Amino acid sequence: MSMLVQEDAETAGVAMDFLWWERQPVERTDKEVIAWYKHIMLSVHQPTLRNIIKFKMTMRTILAALRRRHRSIPSEGMAWGIAPWVSHIERNWNEANFKLSPLFPWVPEARQLLETEETLKLQKCLMHLSWNYLNHVTEGQYFTFDVFLAYLFKWDLLNRWALYNKHNAIVRFEKLTMEALGEYNRVFA
Numbered sequence: 001m002s003m004l005v006q007e008d009a010e011t012a013g014v015a016m017d018f019l020w021w022e023r024q025p026v027e028r029t030d031k032e033v034i035a036w037y038k039h040i041m042l043s044v045h046q047p048t049l050r051n052i053i054k055f056k057m058t059m060r061t062i063l064a065a066l067r068r069r070h071r072s073i074p075s076e077g078m079a080w081g082i083a084p085w086v087s088h089i090e091r092n093w094n095e096a097n098f099k100l101s102p103l104f105p106w107v108p109e110a111r112q113l114l115e116t117e118e119t120l121k122l123q124k125c126l127m128h129l130s131w132n133y134l135n136h137v138t139e140g141q142y143f144t145f146d147v148f149l150a151y152l153f154k155w156d157l158l159n160r161w162a163l164y165n166k167h168n169a170i171v172r173f174e175k176l177t178m179e180a181l182g183e184y185n186r187v188f189a
Contacts (some may be wrong), residue, residue: 009147011046012054015152018053030064031079048137052153054132059126062107065089065098066114083116127157 018040023026037057045078046051061081068075075090085100092099113122127184134150141147 003076004145004148008148011044011049011145012152014040014044015052015115015149018056025163030081034079034082037082044151048149050150051137052134056130058085058104060100060130061085062089062100062104063110063114063126066111068108069093127161131157136187 015060028045037053040053041050046054053076062085064081065075065085067073068080075093080086088100089098096110100107106125110122113119113125131154134153138144138147138150
């Protein structure tokens with residue numbers, strides 16, 4: 001990072017902030033996520049980083065819609081995703097894949113894995129999709145800043161996958177439970 005020119009270092013910093021942001025606290029609202037996305041898209045001018053962020057947020061929007069429908073949570077009149085996909089999804093709410101399969105061929109598999117509650121397979125599917133996208137945006141490039149940005153995101157994917165294990169999941173679950181319970185965690189003590 002210290003070898004980058006200032007503009008590239010700042011862009012890399014935004015990319016790293018985005019990676020950190022993906023591990024957002026439970027209490028962050030959908031409205032706050034959307035506001036953050038709009039802010040970052042106005043401030044980032046590097047095309048590859050903009051495309052990566054847009055890709056990740058589009059994927060999150062589609063997954064949010066699949067989860068909302070799976071849990072019978074209404075979507076209309078609430079902030080829950082990014083444009084233009086929210087209006088498209090709401091218009092096609094009753095279609096199995098929201099009529100998104102031609103643009104996003106991964107949606108049927110993600111929907112099926114979500115419906116069958118195969119969360120680990122769903123996570124693998126999404127990580128594989130992200131990895132392939134990062135390969136696509138840097139195809140044929142070597143030693144460019146775009147490749148460096150893709151490297152940051154790939155490193156994060158590998159790191160997250162390496163951290164998935166039963167013990168860490170239990171510790172994370174207990175931490176989130178304690179955060180969610182707050183003062184109420186002493187009720188049964």
